[in-house]
Amino acid sequence: MSAITNSAAPLAELAWRELLSQHTEDLPAALAAGPVSAYVGFDPTASSLHVGNLIPIMGLVHLQRAGHRPIALVGGGTGMIGDPSGRSSERNLQDLDTIAANAEAIRLQLAKFLDFEGPNAAKLVNNLDWLGGLGLIEFLRDTGKHFSVNYMMAKDSVKSRLENGISYTEFTYMLLQAYDYLELNRREGVTLQMGGSDQWGNITAGLELIRKSKGTDAHALTFPLITNADGTKFGKSTGGGSVWLDPERTSPYKFYQFWMGADDRDVSRYLRFYTLLSLEEITALDEQVRSAPERRAAQRALAADVTARVHSADAARVAQEVSALLFEKGDPRALSEAAIGALRNEIPFAEYTAPETPVGDGIDVLHCLVLLNIAASRGAAKRLLEQGGISVNGAKVQTAMVGHDALLAGRHLLIKKGQRDFGLVHVG
């Protein structure tokens, strides 16, 4: 997969994909000169990466495809400090065990994107390995000495926090990141660090440190911040929660649906960002968005591609089939028992248990909504019902009770909230 083709190619590729924010001037020459080792850092603040991390991951992927060597750094050490970049308030510190567990989980997720075999095999490192045993005196002598406070205060990440306060700990973050870069430069010959555009300041601090301690140059590259056309934050599901790469947190079906829901105005960019489809293929899909937007061909391609990469080709196929079942087939009452069996694994499912104080005869739909976690409380469920937001087996319902005769094959109820939130209940 990673035959060395044209080492300078990734820049051209990143450029047409609109993934370049800024980079150091002589980076093109460095990439053209031969394989380069490049790294991106990931914060182990959660036990899973989310779709917001995909851009830097894809950056590594493109680099590796062009024959360079990608290194993913898990911030087991820096994660205990917290990066002030892009944040308005102080972080909560996390304990060691949590961070170690998170770092390991993230490592496994990254392994899905990068090739760890071959001449330019990817590598995973954890900065706890060198930061953990770093002494304060040593750090101040060798690293702190190279930075003036004036320089540090001029960085955006610090400047924007001066009004509301920033702890000494977070203030020091950029030095630790700089130290990481220097350390990787020494250990692994890394000469390129990449990251989101908010990382520019931290990355250049690293360049500074390498230049001052070793007298050699290194490079920086940043990716643009991703925005949605409607101004909302990228990477939030319709429920407002993050879209995670971990199937336990965000099911493959939900994940697939997240991409299916992409705005027409965004989908072309997302194809460039998050898939490896060629410019020709994407241009063809763009054309389809223009001529037949209602077919959502681009969204389908996007969802299928990303789901397959993050989960598996199988998971993507199942998500696709389930989506077709829920959105494209006519009457749920015609669903076979086998089809319902497949749904059970993909959408929220609950065994029905009668509420403690039954309101009437039959099956209590409000209770089902609570069981399925589709509604937070019975009161919320009731409001949804009153507003006509609830369908059972494809038909709107206005009453809280449905008779047992409504049950589908295998005694199930298919419940829908709004346009696209489904749940399945089995009545024993």
Added chain:
RNA sequence: GGUGGGGUACUCAAGUGGCCAACGAGAUCAGACUGUAAAUCUGACGGCGCAAGCCUUCGAAGGUUCGAAUCCUUCCCCCACCA
């Protein structure tokens, strides 16, 4: 340590003794319209409850009062300036 300002629901932000579950905006959810899109309009938006109503909330704990987010006391935290 001193002086002044501030801590209100997911976020921003009104509210200075009863009309406050708390103005408004954003976010979110639902409905109409649609294409699983956008925009627009409508409604909902602390919890429980069919309802009447009950319960919990305005940094924390006490107190005054028939009644407090609003007044008093102590404490915690943030910001600015001064030392």
